[in-house]
Amino acid sequence: MKKTIRQVFFWAMTLMLSINLHASANNQPSSTQPEKEPKELTLMLEWFVNPDHGPIIIAQEKGYFKDQGLTIDIQEPADPNLPPKLVAAGKVDLAVYYQPSLIHGVANGLPLAWAGTLVATPLDGLIVLDESPIKSLKDMKGKTIGLNIGGIENAILDTLFEPYGFSAKDVKLVNVGWNLSSSLMSGRVDAIMGAYRNFELNQLEIEGRKGRMFYFEEHNIPPYDELIFIANREKNDKEAIRRFLRAIELGTQFIVNNPEKSWEIFRDYSPKQLDNELNRRAWFDTISRFDLRPAAKDAGRYQAFADYLQERGELKKKVDASNFMLSL
Amino acid sequence: MKDAIKPFIVFLGLLILWHTLVIVFDMPDYILPGPGAVAQSMVENASLLWEHTLVTLSEMLMGLFLGVLMGIILALILVYFTALRPWLLPPLLITQAIPVFALAPILMLWFGYGMTSKVVMTILVIFFPVVTCCYDGLRHTHQGWLDMAQTMGGNRFAILRNIRWPAALPALASGLRVAVVVAPIGAVVGEWVGSSAGLGYLMLQANARLWVDQMFAALTVLAFCSVTLYYTTDRLLRRLIPWQPETSQE
Amino acid sequence: MFDVIIRDASLRFKNHCVFENLNLILKGGKWTCLLGGSGVGKTCLLRLIAGLPAGETTGEILCQDGFPVSHRIAWMAQQDLLLPWFSVLENITLGQRLRRSFTDIVKRHPLIPPEVEDQAMSILEKVGLTEKARVLPQHLSGGQRQRAALARTLMENRPLVLMDEPFGALDAITRLNLQDLACELLENRTVLLITHDPLEALRLGHDVYHLRGYPARLTDAITPPGKTPRSLEDNGIMMLQGKLLDRLRHESFDEKPVKGEQ
Numbered sequence: 001m002k003k004t005i006r007q008v009f010f011w012a013m014t015l016m017l018s019i020n021l022h023a024s025a026n027n028q029p030s031s032t033q034p035e036k037e038p039k040e041l042t043l044m045l046e047w048f049v050n051p052d053h054g055p056i057i058i059a060q061e062k063g064y065f066k067d068q069g070l071t072i073d074i075q076e077p078a079d080p081n082l083p084p085k086l087v088a089a090g091k092v093d094l095a096v097y098y099q100p101s102l103i104h105g106v107a108n109g110l111p112l113a114w115a116g117t118l119v120a121t122p123l124d125g126l127i128v129l130d131e132s133p134i135k136s137l138k139d140m141k142g143k144t145i146g147l148n149i150g151g152i153e154n155a156i157l158d159t160l161f162e163p164y165g166f167s168a169k170d171v172k173l174v175n176v177g178w179n180l181s182s183s184l185m186s187g188r189v190d191a192i193m194g195a196y197r198n199f200e201l202n203q204l205e206i207e208g209r210k211g212r213m214f215y216f217e218e219h220n221i222p223p224y225d226e227l228i229f230i231a232n233r234e235k236n237d238k239e240a241i242r243r244f245l246r247a248i249e250l251g252t253q254f255i256v257n258n259p260e261k262s263w264e265i266f267r268d269y270s271p272k273q274l275d276n277e278l279n280r281r282a283w284f285d286t287i288s289r290f291d292l293r294p295a296a297k298d299a300g301r302y303q304a305f306a307d308y309l310q311e312r313g314e315l316k317k318k319v320d321a322s323n324f325m326l327s328l
Numbered sequence: 329m330k331d332a333i334k335p336f337i338v339f340l341g342l343l344i345l346w347h348t349l350v351i352v353f354d355m356p357d358y359i360l361p362g363p364g365a366v367a368q369s370m371v372e373n374a375s376l377l378w379e380h381t382l383v384t385l386s387e388m389l390m391g392l393f394l395g396v397l398m399g400i401i402l403a404l405i406l407v408y409f410t411a412l413r414p415w416l417l418p419p420l421l422i423t424q425a426i427p428v429f430a431l432a433p434i435l436m437l438w439f440g441y442g443m444t445s446k447v448v449m450t451i452l453v454i455f456f457p458v459v460t461c462c463y464d465g466l467r468h469t470h471q472g473w474l475d476m477a478q479t480m481g482g483n484r485f486a487i488l489r490n491i492r493w494p495a496a497l498p499a500l501a502s503g504l505r506v507a508v509v510v511a512p513i514g515a516v517v518g519e520w521v522g523s524s525a526g527l528g529y530l531m532l533q534a535n536a537r538l539w540v541d542q543m544f545a546a547l548t549v550l551a552f553c554s555v556t557l558y559y560t561t562d563r564l565l566r567r568l569i570p571w572q573p574e575t576s577q578e
Numbered sequence: 579m580f581d582v583i584i585r586d587a588s589l590r591f592k593n594h595c596v597f598e599n600l601n602l603i604l605k606g607g608k609w610t611c612l613l614g615g616s617g618v619g620k621t622c623l624l625r626l627i628a629g630l631p632a633g634e635t636t637g638e639i640l641c642q643d644g645f646p647v648s649h650r651i652a653w654m655a656q657q658d659l660l661l662p663w664f665s666v667l668e669n670i671t672l673g674q675r676l677r678r679s680f681t682d683i684v685k686r687h688p689l690i691p692p693e694v695e696d697q698a699m700s701i702l703e704k705v706g707l708t709e710k711a712r713v714l715p716q717h718l719s720g721g722q723r724q725r726a727a728l729a730r731t732l733m734e735n736r737p738l739v740l741m742d743e744p745f746g747a748l749d750a751i752t753r754l755n756l757q758d759l760a761c762e763l764l765e766n767r768t769v770l771l772i773t774h775d776p777l778e779a780l781r782l783g784h785d786v787y788h789l790r791g792y793p794a795r796l797t798d799a800i801t802p803p804g805k806t807p808r809s810l811e812d813n814g815i816m817m818l819q820g821k822l823l824d825r826l827r828h829e830s831f832d833e834k835p836v837k838g839e840q
């Protein structure tokens with residue numbers, strides 16, 4: 001009997017051991033379903049994080065990127081004109097940029113392409129102080145405009161002033177860097193350009209002054225997207241970008257459906273930098289501007305704007321929109 | 329080989345190095361254009377560059393002139409009015425300590441977007457080197473000369489004019505050489521933060537339109553101005569101080 | 579010509595007494611030579627007389643004719659003190675430039691009137707530097723520079739001349755020549771010459787004193803015979819030199835080393 005018990009015990013141990021080994025062997029990746037590693041993409045913003053980047057932050061914080069199998073490395077630049085160069089050089093996968101500047105870049109031979117839209121309306125405009133004597137664009141003749149050089153000022157001003165018989169040459173343009181609101185409030189300039197309707201208008205109000213904007217798209221300027229995503233035209237992962245934009249779309253959806261909650265999530269992404277009155281007001285003003293269909297490509301609209309720039313002398317030659325827009 | 333030719337040879341060498349870098353690293357021309365592209369842009373935009381160069385140059389030269397004048401005056405005050413020293417030295421140090429970029433927007437608001445603010449920026453940038461060097465030179469006059477002057481019954485002004493001031497010239501010259509090389513920084517940073525003209529403005533404009541070769545053309549012109557200014561000042565200073573022999577030759 | 583009387587002179591640096599209760603008479607129109615080792619306080623005494631800053635000093639400097647001694651001194655140091663940016667001519671007329679008052683400038687008086695320039699040129703001739711009049715000091719030899727300093731001293735035309743080892747940095751031959759020249763040109767002036775070279779003191783001095791000890795004291799005067807500059811062939815002088823050299827050498831063994839400036 002003792003021998004039997006010993007034998008049984010011995011076999012039981014062997015059995016348990018082999019089951020364990022078999023089980024652990026089954027847990028190795030040599031099994032039929034390999035685990036997917038999340039795809040990493042670098043995204044360089046065009047400026048420090050602000051409400052214009054709402055969908056990106058919401059997508060990041062609510063895990064939409066993760067759900068799409070993506071890890072997004074969000075970077076902030078010091079100079080808004082650095083991202084396109086890095087994208088063109090292949091150092092970052094995606095960047096946030098401006099539609100007009102993309103056209104300039106393409107015209108200069110940079111291998112860039114549109115890869116989705118973030119903000120589908122212009123945010124820019126001509127701002128004057130509400131108390132200023134400038135009541136219509138006609139009164140702008142001979143005035144001084146402070147701006148942050150963007151590259152299409154002449155075309156825009158020519159178009160704005162055309163109905164009144166004067167042009168960009170009849171105003172004085174002064175580059176004020178990023179000090180748009182302060183230069184307007186100090187009275188050193190009569191109007192500013194390059195300031196955003198969701199941002200600087202609120203900033204002026206917080207400072208106790210009111211601003212008034214002449215909206216570009218209401219004054220004969222063809223509509224354009226203020227903020228877009230760009231990628232390298234030659235080297236890009238369309239599949240990953242599609243998934244990226246799907247996450248962005250979900251982020252935008254969430255914001256539109258849950259404005260208050262989404263503000264809290266955005267604010268809590270980095271409370272020290274983002275929790276302030278200006279951002280809060282800008283958040284709610286930006287919601288209606290986000291592109292509800294980020295991956296939707298409107299080549300006709302892009303061509304119209306590019307032709308407009310070329311006709312107004314901002315581009316030396318015509319460009320073909322189909323050459324610089326990815327089909328996603 | 330004549331000394332005057334050597335800088336040109338170095339310049340040529342740098343051009344070749346630049347060209348080689350662009351080719352070896354396959355630099356795209358929107359990051360670093362080659363010297364050929366930049367030269368072409370310079371030729372194409374010659375009148376535009378010239379127009380903006382004049383603006384920046386006049387800002388620099390006016391800033392240099394006023395800054396040096398004010399610097400010398402302050403140095404004299406520091407030497408002769410010792411009671412004022414503890415009050416004047418801290419603000420002087422602050423002009424050097426505060427980064428110019430931080431000060432620029434405030435200056436724009438005070439002085440506007442015209443030439444005045446850029447001239448003020450340039451003065452701020454060169455002020456400290458000029459004052460320090462001049463002050464050092466003035467207060468380290470050889471005691472033997474001062475003793476001799478005292479026995480001769482010289483008055484303070486005559487001693488300044490005949491002994492202290494000429495003795496301080498070599499130190500002041502060092503300060504001037506530094507000032508001339510950093511003056512462009514003040515002018516250009518001023519233009520970046522508030523201007524309608526100048527090489528800094530041009531660089532911003534070109535950068536925004538991604539005309540990188542034009543941006544580098546403006547940059548090259550700026551560098552050329554700096555170098556020319558340095559060599560010209562050096563020549564002038566050597567003429568003014570012919571009695572200071574160089575002892576560095578072996 | 580008047581005597582210069584130094585009475586009860588004392589000098590201290592902090593708590594270190596260089597000398598005290600020093601009394602010395604500089605005979606009018608004669609050369610007084612002060613001999614002493616390094617660091618004993620010779621230069622300090624000279625500076626005291628000249629009114630230059632030199633630590634805490636007390637004492638009176640009186641002139642026999644009753645007028646104060648200030649502005650009647652010509653100073654010649656061991657370094658030639660030629661200003662590098664002025665030519666030789668401009669250097670020797672330095673006194674003229676330094677005494678130019680504001681009113682002179684406003685009234686546009688000429689800086690160097692022709693008679694002053696003539697005087698300067700004649701002095702340059704006496705020291706043998708006529709061709710170097712418009713030259714910068716950097717192009718002169720050591721001996722030439724000291725001659726220019728001598729010319730400047732002459733130009734000052736002061737009754738009392740204070741010299742601090744003026745020929746110490748020159749080679750032996752140049753030194754002898756310059757001693758002779760100075761002797762000739764500064765005849766009939768009251769001269770106080772500080773030196774560490776006994777031969778120089780004996781050749782040029784009418785009265786030779788030795789400053790020694792800590793605190794420093796003056797020995798009795800040695801009055802060598804004969805007209806200055808005395809010849810090297812004079813045996814008496816050579817013997818005295820031997821004695822003085824010996825005294826100076828042993829001074830550095832016997833006495834405590836002296837701190838502070840010379």
